[in-house]
Amino acid sequence: MRRMSGRDTKAKALVEEILHSIFFLGQFLKPPCTPEKIISTGRKLAGLKTQYPVSFELYSSQLPRRSPFSCVLDMFVHMIGKQTKKDKDHLLIQMLKDFIRPLKKDGLKSRPLVSSTICVSKCNNSDSYYGVSMSTTGCHPGRIMVAASCLGTYWDSYVAGAVMTYYPTKEKKSYFDGTFKLPGKVHCQSFNLSDGEKKDPCKSCGNLFGLSKTVGMEWAYGHCAEAESLSNLFKNVEEIRNDVHPQYGSFPIPEKKTRAKKNVRDELERILPNTFKWDGHFYTPG
Known part of the structure; x- marks a missing residue:
């Protein structure tokens, strides 16, 4: 696996934070919207869960x-x-x-x-x-x-x-x-x-x-x-x-x-x- 550069690490952290923030706010929609509903494409959802698992795990417990x-x-x-x-x-x-x-x-x-x-x-x-x-x-x-x-x-x-x-x-x-x-x-x-x-x-x-x-x-x-x-x-x-x-x-x-x-x-x-x-x-x- 290619070693991630400092700039790549920064970008990955920002994407992780963006996803967590969006998933959190999805709880305010009527009806509430889960990450699975926000990201409707199955292949894309699976890829994001693999790359940014913590965003999916903590959106309903950490602010x-x-x-x-x-x-x-x-x-x-x-x-x-x-x-x-x-x-x-x-x-x-x-x-x-x-x-x-x-x-x-x-x-x-x-x-x-x-x-x-x-x-x-x-x-x-x-x-x-x-x-x-x-x-x-x-x-x-x-x-x-x-x-x-x-x-x-x-x-x-x-x-x-x-x-x-x-x-x-x-x-x-x-x-x-x-x-x-x-x-x-x-x-x-x-x-x-x-x-x-x-x-x-x-x-x-x-x-x-x-x-x-x-x-x-x-x-x-x-x-x-x-x-x-x-x-x-x-x-x-x-x-x-x-x-x-x-x-x-x-x-x-x-x-x-x-x-x-x-x-x-x-x-x-x-x-x-x-x-x-x-x-x-x-x-x-x-």
Whole structure:
């Protein structure tokens, strides 16, 4: 058997994670949809079960850390690699637009599991770090994915803390404030994945991250592409993260943060489907 390269290993892990996330979300369809129903071709199903067995084994017991299209984004970033820096943002956006364009041919107004927005965050001449909006359909799947991103350590703790300040409603918690204002040197810009046009941040992102020139719409907190994009920036550029100062200060009172996390977890467990028997773990591909 050919030894798998580092790039091949990364791609395989992403496919594994995409499948697990899709299979998990299939439990929210009416009626619920099993992997066997999602992948209707017998030969293809057998091949995927052989190559990615863990995705099939754990979709009904472990929570995904993020939505499927977030994994797709990482796949395209992985494909581009470091081969280009000039116009990398434009290339990535165009690749994602080309990827989702055929999905419009079904005539549906909405495209399940496909994000509508990408955000690009950077500091001066740093590399770009990307994020996409939550690619879920329905209220409960979106809430579950936001909670999982906060609790499953996929999002940077500063971003998670800001989102938990408002989750699960749009009402700010009275006992915990993890919101922050981005340093002026950070540039954060979103684009519509249908036409590539720039999008101003919504009121929610203004409340969470101090982004200015926001539009009046207040989307559910944590659903916007800015959360994932800024999280990736913070995880990769320590200098920027050190310049971020959440409202709770450098040392939040542990009891308050624990209470906020418990509130998120309680809501998460409340809205999980009956078919899902959570073992307390968040799925991380091997």
